Amino acid sequence: MGSPRSDLGERTGPRAGDELSPSTVAAVKVVVVGGFGVGKTTLVGAVSEIRPLTTEETMTQASVGVDDIAGVEGKTRTTVAMDFGRISLNDELVLYLFGTPGQERFWFLWKGLFEGALGAVVLIDTRRLEVSFDVLGRLEDRGVPFIVAVNCFPDAPPHPLEAIREALDLEPSVPIVECDARSRASSRDTLLVLMRYLYDLTAATQER
Amino acid sequence: MSGTGARPGGAGGPARRGWPDGAPERLYVVGAAEGPPAERAPLDLVTLVVTRPGAKPGAHPEHGAILRLCAGPLSIAELSAYLSLPASTVTVLVAELVEDGRVEARAPMSATAHPVALLEAVMDGLSKI
Numbered sequence: 618m619g620s621p622r623s624d625l626g627e628r629t630g631p632r633a634g635d636e637l638s639p640s641t642v643a644a645v646k647v648v649v650v651g652g653f654g655v656g657k658t659t660l661v662g663a664v665s666e667i668r669p670l671t672t673e674e675t676m677t678q679a680s681v682g683v684d685d686i687a688g689v690e691g692k693t694r695t696t697v698a699m700d701f702g703r704i705s706l707n708d709e710l711v712l713y714l715f716g717t718p719g720q721e722r723f724w725f726l727w728k729g730l731f732e733g734a735l736g737a738v739v740l741i742d743t744r745r746l747e748v749s750f751d752v753l754g755r756l757e758d759r760g761v762p763f764i765v766a767v768n769c770f771p772d773a774p775p776h777p778l779e780a781i782r783e784a785l786d787l788e789p790s791v792p793i794v795e796c797d798a799r800s801r802a803s804s805r806d807t808l809l810v811l812m813r814y815l816y817d818l819t820a821a822t823q824e825r
Numbered sequence: 826m827s828g829t830g831a832r833p834g835g836a837g838g839p840a841r842r843g844w845p846d847g848a849p850e851r852l853y854v855v856g857a858a859e860g861p862p863a864e865r866a867p868l869d870l871v872t873l874v875v876t877r878p879g880a881k882p883g884a885h886p887e888h889g890a891i892l893r894l895c896a897g898p899l900s901i902a903e904l905s906a907y908l909s910l911p912a913s914t915v916t917v918l919v920a921e922l923v924e925d926g927r928v929e930a931r932a933p934m935s936a937t938a939h940p941v942a943l944l945e946a947v948m949d950g951l952s953k954i
Contacts, residue, residue, distance in 0.1 A: 629907045630894050637873070637898045643934040644871035644900055645947060664954065670906035672870070674913065701902055706950025710934070713871045713900060733869055733933050735947070805954055812948045819940040 635667045638708055646713045647808065648730055650756070651740035652748035656768040656798035657716030658700045660740060663804040665702025665714065673698050676725045697723055699730075714808075719752040727759075736815050737763040738807060740798065743776050746784055753785060764814055766796040766807045868916045868923075870905075873898040873931040880927035887918050888927075895928055 649657045662669045676695045697718065704712045717726050719739070731737070737756060741749045749765075756763050767781060778793050787793060792814050797803040874895045882889035890908055901919060905912040922928040934943055 629909070631899070631903070631907070639897050641873060641898050642931055644873055644931075645934050645943065646869075646871045666954075670903060672902050672905040672912050673909075674911050701906075703900075703903075704950065704954060706947055710946055710950065711873075711900075712947060712950070713902060715870070715902070729870065733871075735944075801954070805951055809948060809951050812944055812951065816941070816944045816948070819944060823941070 632668075637703075637711060638705060640708045641705070641711050642709045644711045644713055646715060646730075646734045647811065648734050648737040648761075649714060649716045649740055650719045650737055650752050650763075651716075651768075652719050652742065652745055655740050655742045655745070655748075657718075657740055660738075660766075660768075660796070660798035660804045660807070661700055661702040661714050661716050663799060663801045664704060664808065666705060667703050669700045669702045669716075671698045671700050674726055676723075695722070697726055699726060719748050721751050721755075724755065727755075731759060731761050734761065736811050737761050738811055739763050739765045740768050740796075741765060741781075741785075742768055742770060743773050743781060744770070746781070749785060753787070762811075762815055762818055764792040764794065764807075764811045766794050766810075768798045769795050868901060868919055868930060869933045870902040870912055871900045871933045872919070873900055873933075874904065874919055874922075875899075875929045875931065877927055877929055880922075883925075883927075885918075888922060891915075891918055891922060892927060898931065 649660055651657050658669055673696055676697065699715055699717050701713055701715045704714065706712055715730060717723065717730060739749060739752055739756070753763075753765075765781075765785065765787060767776075767778065778795065781787075782789075782793050785793075792810050794807055794810050796807045874891065875898045876892045876895040880892050882892055887908070887910070891904060894904060894907060899907075901912055901915050904910075904919070905915045908915065910918075919928065919930065923930050
């Protein structure tokens with residue numbers, strides 16, 4: 618650090634083939650939320666056309682709300698990485714998929730992340746449901762439409778989706794699906810479930 | 826970041842500027858030019874940035890790097906990743922370049938614009954991957 622940074626952007630940049638089509642005019646984003654190790658990056662990587670990239674953000678005390686700092690006293694700053702990937706949907710439209718941690722102490726990242734997002738996939742591990750409660754409440758408070766995807770870990774005991782819905786106190790209208798985050802097709806289908814849900818929500822709004 | 830190492834200014838006192846080694850002074854140096862830029866369409870992580878033809882790199886290496894990277898469209902998130910700078914810093918730099926007319930910023934589509942058509946396009950694109 619401190620050396621001249623004239624090599625910026627020459628050393629790094631999109632790898633060959635990772636450039637966006639020059640005709641791309643607009644982007645949309647979807648957020649994948651979940652606890653550590655739940656498979657967010659795996660899911661993003663499974664559907665992304667580029668190797669997932671990382672953007673880092675720093676939290677300082679000054680940047681968090683009074684409520685958010687509760688429980689993390691003594692921690693003046695945290696650097697948090699968000700992995701993201703990209704899917705070109707057509708010549709003009711590209712979808713970005715961001716994975717973000719669900720724990721309350723990382724909610725500072727949500728500022729700007731959810732604004733303008735189409736919606737969210739809450740990825741859960743049935744062995745650690747408790748992380749999800751706060752996330753679901755927070756998304757509801759923020760008015761972010763979401764679906765719940767249960768990442769199927771081989772060693773996790775199977776739970777019927779309806780039992781999980783009940784445990785999470787999920788509204789009947791919110792879709793809950795099983796997903797294998799390692800699988801491109803399964804991850805894509807999960808995103809499609811979110812899109813159909815958003816579509817139905819929109820259609821319902823417009824009919825009124 | 827080297828884990829649990831000592832944090833400058835961390836011993837006592839609230840350490841408002843308690844940055845760790847490495848990262849931070851850049852945040853002030855980079856993009857510190859003249860305070861916040863005039864209000865425009867807010868820049869987002871997925872705002873696509875494209876260098877305008879003939880844009881001059883200027884004196885700041887970070888500006889030059891963005892201009893080079895954005896020969897084709899790239900999102901602010903991608904710029905952040907490739908430049909190893911926080912997205913908030915890249916946002917400031919891009920705002921300056923937008924202000925100077927050196928880059929074009931393509932605002933993200935939100936579902937409030939043309940929700941049905943947009944969602945149809947997303948579903949159509951997803952089903953092809």
